[in-house]
Amino acid sequence: MANNTPYHWTLAQANQHLAAGDVSSRELTQACLERRKQLNDQLNFVVARDDDAALNAASASDERRKKGELLGPLDGIPVALKDMFLTTELPTTACSRILENYRSPYNATAWRKLKEQGAVLVGKLNQDEFAMGSSNETSCHGPCRNPWDSQRSCGGSSGGSAGAVAAGLCPGSLGTDTGGSVRQPAAFCGVVGLRPTYGRVSRRGVIAFASSLDQVGPLARDVTGCAMLLSAIAGHDPHDSTSLPHPAERYEQELPDQAKGLTVGVAEELLEQADADVRATVRNAAAAMQARGATLRPVSLPDPDLAVAAYYVLACAEASSNLSRYDGVRYGPRKGQESGLDEMVRRTRGELFGAEVKRRILLGTYMLSAGYYDAYYVRAQKVRQHLARKLHQVLAEVDVILGPTTPTSAFALGAKPDPLSMYLSDLYTIPASLAGLPALSLNGGFCDSGLPVGVQLVGKALQEKTLLQAAYALERELGLSNLPSMNNMDDPA
C-alpha cells in the first residue's frame, strides 16, 4: 500500500515531514480530522473532540516552527487519548454514563507532558467502561470496530487507542494497561503497544481502576513511535506517590537494528493454550530474533491460569474501592434524588454503571468481605508475590521473554458472551502486569484470515530501552506493513 498520505505516516515519518517543511502541522492535523470524518461512523473510535481547538493548536505549532522555537520532537504531531485521561479541553467519562459530561479542572500528567511538548489533541478515544473489558463492548458508546475486519473486536480496554492508530486517525495515542489493556488491543489491531514498568509513567489524572496495576502506555504504528511517546511521558511526578524517581530517557535515539548480545527467553509450553496461527507466529518471531543475532533460550514460566485468577481477585477488590467515589454526589448525573440520600446513591450507581462494572464491584466487595478477605484477597497477593519472583528469576537469565500477546487473533464482536471466557483472553498479558514489568506487543504476522497476530516481549524492570531495542530488531527483521487494507469499509484506504 502506498505510504504517501499523511494519515498513513508513522510518528517518526510525520516528524520528518514536518521538519522538512513538506507539510504543516495544520495540514497534518486536518488530514487526521478528515480521516476521522471518513471512518468514525463505522468504526466508533472517537467519543469527544474539538476540531477547532486542534487546528488552533496545530497552527500555534506551525508558528513556533517558523520561529525556531519548537518544544520537542512531538511538536505539531496529532495524538489522541483514551477517555481515562483527565483533560481540561474535553470531557472525560471513562466511557461511563456515571461520568457523563464530566469535565476535569486539571490535566493528567501524561497529557500535560505531551501538551507542553507541542502535541495536538485530536480526540478522546473509546474504551471499555472504566477500562473493564477486553473487547471494548462495555463502553457506554458501544464497541469500536477493528479496522482489519469491522465485524471483529479492536480488543480492550484501550480498543479505541489501538484502532485509531491502525486506521490512521492519529499516528500515536495513549492508553492504560491494567491487565493487558494496551497490549491486547495493540495485538488485535496490528500496532505497537507498550506497558512500561509500574511507576515509570505518572498515573496522576488517570481515572483509577486497580491502582496497584494501572499503568499508562503508548501506542503507535511502529516501535520508534512508541519509543518517542514513552520518552515524552516518562519520568517522576511528585503528585503520584507510586511514580518512580528515574528520569526519562530518549528511547528512540538508541534503537540498533541488530539484536546481537541479547538473550531471548522462549516459553514453548505457554503456546499450548494458543491457536495454531499464534503458535506459528511466535515461533517465526523467535527465528527472526535469532536471525538478527539474538541468542534463544528455552524458559519455563508460571501457570498463567493462576495469574488470571489472582488478577481478577485483586483488580476487582481495588475497583470496588476505587469506584466507591462515584455516588452521584461529587461527579456526574444523579438518579432518584427525590428518594433521599441513600436511595439516590444506590439508584445512581445501579442505573448508571454498566453490567460489567457492577459485576466487578460486587466481586470485589465479596473478595474484601469478612470471612473471605484472607482466603481470596491476601491469598491473591501471595500468588502475585510468587509469580513476580518466578518472572524475576527467569529474567535474571535472559534479557527479554518472547511469547504470544493473546491466545487468538481478534475475535468477533459478541463472540464471548460469558465474563470468564472474556477474562481468559488476557491470559498472556496478566503475568507482567502483576509483576510490574514492562511488556510490549507488536505485530508478528498475519493469520490465514488476514488478521494481525501480536507477539509479546517482556523485559526487566526499568529496562524499557532493552525491550524497545529487541522489539525494533524484530520489527526490522519481520518487515511487515501494519496498514489495514480496509477492504470492508465503505471508503477503502
Place this chain on the structure above:
Amino acid sequence: MRQGKSTTMPFSDHDIAKLADLAKVALSQEEREQLKLDLTQIVGYVKRIRQASLDKLSPMTNDARHMQLPLRNDDALESPPGRRCIEDSAGYKDGLVEVPAILPPQSRKED
C-alpha cells in the same frame, strides 16, 4: 453472607442482595439472577489460588521498584495557602469550593 462456607456453593439471592447492599448498588431482579450465575462461575475459577503452596510468602501490594518513602522530622509545617489547595477543584467562590447540591431544596427544608 456465607461466611466460612465452601465457595463451590452457588451464590444465593441473599448473597447477591447482601453484596449489592454493601456496594450501594440498586439491581433489578433480572440483574440479580444473572449475577448469581456469573459470580458462581468466576469465584469457582479464582478459587484455584487457594490450592497453590505459598506459605512462606508475604503478600505483595504493588511493585513500585526502589520507591523511596523517606521519613521526615515530626515538625509542624505551615499549611499551603488555602487558594492553592482549592485551585484544582471544579470551582471555587469567596474562598470556598463550589459543589452541586446533594439534595433538592425541598428535602433540605424538611431536614
